[in-house]
Amino acid sequence: MQPLNEQQVIANLRQRDDASDRYYAAWWIGKMRSQHPEAVPLLLDTLSALNDDPVDEDDRGVALNAIRALGLLLNPAAHDPLMQLLGSKDYSVREEAARSLGAMKTKEAIPQLCQLLSGGPAAAGREQVGASTLKEPCEALLEALGNIGVNNPDVVAVITPFSAHPRPLVRAAACRALLQLMKEQRWANELEQLLQHPEPLVRRGVLLDLGASGWTAALPAIEDASVEASLKLVALRGLAEQSDDIKVLDVMDRLL
Amino acid sequence: MTASDLQKAVLALDRATMTSELVKATQTLCGLRNLEAAPTLIKVLGFNNPAVGAVATQGLIALGRDVVPTLLVSLDVGNYGARAWVIRAIATLRDPRGLDLLEHALKADIAPSVRRSATRGLAEMELEGPSFFRDFSRCCEALFKAAADDEWIVRYAAAFGLEQRFCQNSTDTGLRMQAIAHLEQLSSTSEAVKVVQQRAKLALQRLQAE
Structure with a gap:
């Protein structure tokens, strides 16, 4: 399959005939941090389907992807529409809106x-x-x-x-x-303790939380955690991007 | 007739079912430091059990470069987990006989973690002998491709790799200039992921400080 170009993706998001093309387009725009001038307006347009009663399942899927994409594009035009979605009856819509508002x-x-x-x-x-x-x-x-x-x-x-x-x-x-x-270090201590949890799923989640906290003192705990290297690298990305500390990059190099 | 340690260890592994038993049996097998245990360790990589896979991979790496030919012929292309571990082992051993495999993995593997390991392998592979220049240039070309990968971690590994390849070697100024150009691209705002920019900047600083 040929990779899509931005123009094609924008056209795919605009059309209404193929829901899976729209779904993929909404995801792509966020993933590629598209700066196309129509990207944000088109993503915002998809959200109105969430007010329909009943909500169409395909449209809902496109809208959820759009909410995530808006959280990646960080365009201020999305502040108000996303805040309105916090009042949605749909749990997943509230969840994704909260994540994107946090990112923004x-x-x-x-x-x-x-x-x-x-x-x-x-x-x-x-x-x-x-x-x-x-x-x-x-x-x-x-x-x-x-x-x-x-x-x-x-x-x-x-x-x-x-x-x-x-x-x-x-x-x-x-x-x-x-x-x-x-x-305060005490909250990092709590997280490092949770990083010893017997469930791998919990350890993975906690590892990402430690990375997102930007708390560089947690670097050795992240490096030594019993979690796969791919996920440690994601956690360390969070730490590096917030701290600008070369020590974090050195640990990442060792985990490649 | 008494069974050899190797046969005993292989038997224990066959009987193991729980992860803890599998880990223990795999550790015993690794502890033998016996090249003949390699095919069994490679089989273990296909169990799709990260804890066991990690132990077996360490065991294979501990066998040193003698294990490389076995690794190269026994790659199970259909098993993503096993493939990832084998690429990782070959990358860690830095053996130039793995060049074809790593080059192919970087070009064709759909799993980002496999392309990441392959990139690191191409960065650290110890090249030598009459094919040095040709192999060096193949590694560099592969790293240039990695610098344009869709996944941020592969681009990160490319920034790391270009630094490794050129921190001692300045024989080919043409390739070095291309490497600098790729690193400048990765450190600019055209790169969407900040940590990739950070790593590329660090590589440029280190290369240009020489």
């Missing part, structure tokens, strides 16, 4: 993110009968607050109870956010 560091989203987490582990973090998800996408919401990076007592008070959530990955998301906001 949208400060205006903080009150809504805190609102969704209100009530702590017993409410927002409650297990749902017959579903694998919690009431709210807590990991994405906590990570978003950490990424946006406004350290104030209200935000910290909302996040802290989740550091005792029964699910290890929710605990990790809370510790990561607190480490990003408060820059």
